[in-house]
Amino acid sequence: MSATASTAQPSLFAKLWYDKNNRSIVVQILATIVLIWFFGSMVLNAVINLEAQGRGFSFAFLEQPASYDINQHLIPYSSRSSHLQAMWVGIINTLLVAVAGIILSTILGFTLGVLRLSKNWLVNKLAYVYIEYVRNVPVLLHILLIHGIIVHSLPRTKEAWNLLSDTAFISNRGLFMPSPEFLPMFKFVLAAFIGAIVFAWLFRRFARSLQARTGTQLPVFWVSVLAIIGLPVIAFIATGHPINWEYPTLKGFNFQGGAVIRPEFLALWLALSLYTAAFIAENVRAGILAIDHGQTEASMALGLPRNRTLNLVVIPQALRVIVPPLSSQYLNLAKNSSLAIAIGYMDVTATIGGISLNQTGRAMECMILVMAIYLIISLTISGIMNYYNKRIALVER
Amino acid sequence: MNESANTVSSTERALGESTIELRQMHKWYGEFHVLRDINLDVKSGERIVVCGPSGSGKSTMIRCINRLEEHQQGDIIVNGTELTNDLKNIEAVRREVGMVFQHFNLFPHLTVLENCTLAPIWVRKQPKAEAEAIAMKYLERVKIPEQAGKYPGQLSGGQQQRVAIARSLCMSPKVMLFDEPTSALDPEMIKEVLDVMIELAQEGMTMICVTHEMGFAKTVADRVIFMDEGQIIEENVPEEFFNNPQSERTQLFLSQILAH
Ligand SMILES: Nc1ncnc2c1ncn2[C@@H]1O[C@H](COP(=O)(O)OP(=O)(O)O)[C@@H](O)[C@H]1O
Numbered sequence: 040m041s042a043t044a045s046t047a048q049p050s051l052f053a054k055l056w057y058d059k060n061n062r063s064i065v066v067q068i069l070a071t072i073v074l075i076w077f078f079g080s081m082v083l084n085a086v087i088n089l090e091a092q093g094r095g096f097s098f099a100f101l102e103q104p105a106s107y108d109i110n111q112h113l114i115p116y117s118s119r120s121s122h123l124q125a126m127w128v129g130i131i132n133t134l135l136v137a138v139a140g141i142i143l144s145t146i147l148g149f150t151l152g153v154l155r156l157s158k159n160w161l162v163n164k165l166a167y168v169y170i171e172y173v174r175n176v177p178v179l180l181h182i183l184l185i186h187g188i189i190v191h192s193l194p195r196t197k198e199a200w201n202l203l204s205d206t207a208f209i210s211n212r213g214l215f216m217p218s219p220e221f222l223p224m225f226k227f228v229l230a231a232f233i234g235a236i237v238f239a240w241l242f243r244r245f246a247r248s249l250q251a252r253t254g255t256q257l258p259v260f261w262v263s264v265l266a267i268i269g270l271p272v273i274a275f276i277a278t279g280h281p282i283n284w285e286y287p288t289l290k291g292f293n294f295q296g297g298a299v300i301r302p303e304f305l306a307l308w309l310a311l312s313l314y315t316a317a318f319i320a321e322n323v324r325a326g327i328l329a330i331d332h333g334q335t336e337a338s339m340a341l342g343l344p345r346n347r348t349l350n351l352v353v354i355p356q357a358l359r360v361i362v363p364p365l366s367s368q369y370l371n372l373a374k375n376s377s378l379a380i381a382i383g384y385m386d387v388t389a390t391i392g393g394i395s396l397n398q399t400g401r402a403m404e405c406m407i408l409v410m411a412i413y414l415i416i417s418l419t420i421s422g423i424m425n426y427y428n429k430r431i432a433l434v435e436r
Numbered sequence: 437m438n439e440s441a442n443t444v445s446s447t448e449r450a451l452g453e454s455t456i457e458l459r460q461m462h463k464w465y466g467e468f469h470v471l472r473d474i475n476l477d478v479k480s481g482e483r484i485v486v487c488g489p490s491g492s493g494k495s496t497m498i499r500c501i502n503r504l505e506e507h508q509q510g511d512i513i514v515n516g517t518e519l520t521n522d523l524k525n526i527e528a529v530r531r532e533v534g535m536v537f538q539h540f541n542l543f544p545h546l547t548v549l550e551n552c553t554l555a556p557i558w559v560r561k562q563p564k565a566e567a568e569a570i571a572m573k574y575l576e577r578v579k580i581p582e583q584a585g586k587y588p589g590q591l592s593g594g595q596q597q598r599v600a601i602a603r604s605l606c607m608s609p610k611v612m613l614f615d616e617p618t619s620a621l622d623p624e625m626i627k628e629v630l631d632v633m634i635e636l637a638q639e640g641m642t643m644i645c646v647t648h649e650m651g652f653a654k655t656v657a658d659r660v661i662f663m664d665e666g667q668i669i670e671e672n673v674p675e676e677f678f679n680n681p682q683s684e685r686t687q688l689f690l691s692q693i694l695a696h
């Protein structure tokens with residue numbers, strides 16, 4: 040290239056490196072290549088070493104019988120089922136405790152966060168003490184403590200607490216409840232329920248258009264609640280109670296029949312929820328405090344009552360502050376659920392990442408599976424939360 | 437300001453009933469006696485400008501009028517309703533009293549139009565379409581109808597303050613309170629806000645306005661009130677107030693203001 044040409048036209052390097060957009064693309068491509076090379080060579084290395092030891096890298100073991108028991112399985116499972124089936128049972132148990140934990144911790148966390156802002160001294164300080172105690176003790180200890188309380192302080196099977204005259208029992212082996220068997224007529228109850236939801240939706244639309252035309256506001260929330268609860272109840276009675284309850288009964292050393300919530304699930308669920316709720320409470324408190332008091336004043340100066348001010352002005356804005364840290368609390372909860380193994384709750388870590396791994400010696404394969412599963416769960420949670428966060432984001436200039 | 441506007445304020449206008457009455461009103465922040473023996477009677481259609489050094493209690497006084505602050509002694513009567521702890525009374529008073537803040541306090545999560553229709557829809561139970569039509573009318577009056585779909589964060593300070601004025605007007609208030617509406621604005625935006633306020637005054641709105649814009653006071657005020665250390669020190673028609681201040685503190689304050 041001649042000297043004149045090179046001064047007139049920037050070199051390829053300059054084009055790629057000194058242009059803001061190009062540079063970021065180049066950097067991303069380079070980083071991806073380095074990452075793939077790094078992990079690729081590690082896996083390759085491991086595979087070669089395993090080959091050398093005569094144990095090829097293979098997932099064929101998933102088809103072999105697992106030959107261990109899992110007491111809580113929501114899908115068919117016995118010790119003759121495959122490791123793959125055991126993994127699915129584990130995944131479902133992980134999801135169950137994670138979803139239930141996210142729901143309970145959110146409810147508790149928002150409540151505690153608001154209580155923490157209460158002007159009532161006692162309420163405020165109680166919430167404060169709770170939050171400080173819970174979030175400063177490792178979650179594993181909470182799990183062990185609650186499990187210990189359930190197992191040691193609840194009565195043994197023989198002395199189980201009898202609730203509602205022989206319908207439900209609490210012992211140190213769990214909460215035993217009647218399980219429903221749905222008779223054919225139950226489909227009318229289901230239909231009434233769906234009908235009520237459709238009705239509520241239509242009613243909401245009607246109420247909106249009525250508001251737009253005349254300004255009248257209908258109690259949409261209460262009418263919907265009434266319809267969604269009331270209609271199925273009426274259908275239930277009209278079709279003559281189309282549910283057969285199977286009651287738990289004491290047979291031998293434990294209760295048989297009915298449904299059961301086991302102490303391991305209960306302990307893990309409560310511990311994860313109580314622990315995460317303390318962090319969420321702090322996020323909620325910070326979120327509400329972050330909203331300038333001028334917002335409340337402007338709203339009240341317009342004549343909006345306090346509850347409307349909270350619902351229409353403060354909370355929508357506070358959510359924008361609360362949601363990003365909330366996502367990481369949900370992620371923590373999902374990942375902390377792997378501590379299940381400490382009390383023998385058979386989640387994905389305890390099944391495929393625990394017993395299956397030990398029995399087959401397929402550490403590499405099992406760990407890859409477990410990691411992939413947690414990755415998928417976590418990415419799903421952050422995907423949902425990011426979507427929600429974008430939807431409520433503020434428009435700035 | 438201009439001559440024609442000046443004549444409006446000096447014309448004898450028939451003033452109506454008392455809209456706001458403060459009688460021997462006192463307020464404390466803890467031990468601190470922030471307002472001492474405030475007496476003020478504002479007739480319907482009257483325009484009052486309140487000035488005084490920073491920290492003299494001007495904001496506190498007008499915030500007592502819509503109960504953003506609570507007074508401890510004396511009476512405050514607004515539109516014939518006495519302000520007590522009765523929440524229904526407080527809300528009733530707030531519906532009729534508009535307030536414009538120094539820092540606008542627009543709702544950032546709502547569009548300009550939604551800012552203006554929120555209270556009419558939820559408090560006045562206006563149909564949405566009607567509320568929007570009224571809001572557009574006021575946005576036109578403050579000369580920013582084209583910004584209706586934008587969010588407050590996308591507007592300049594002057595535009596935001598005009599939206600805040602429109603938002604208050606949408607409730608058709610009987611009285612408007614302004615707390616230093618231009619002091620957070622860049623100089624080139626002050627005029628656009630003052631113009632809106634002058635127009636509002638000329639249409640007969642009852643106004644209490646805390647401001648140091650002396651031009652505005654001369655143009656529209658029926659009375660200027662000077663406060664210092666929680667007390668009303670002096671009260672007069674603008675001409676007398678500026679040309680012939682009685683107390684030493686007023687003279688000192690005016691000399692400082694005019695020195696700028
Ligand atoms: N919430 C409060 N708590 C305690 N003191 C306050 C509070 N708000 C204002 N003050 C004090 O009351 C006095 C009057 O304040 P303010 O009415 O804002 O004055 P101005 O608006 O005239 O500048 C000031 O000395 C201020 O420090």
Ligand SMILES: [Mg+2]
Nearest residue numbers: 494495496616
């Ligand atoms: Mg002030």
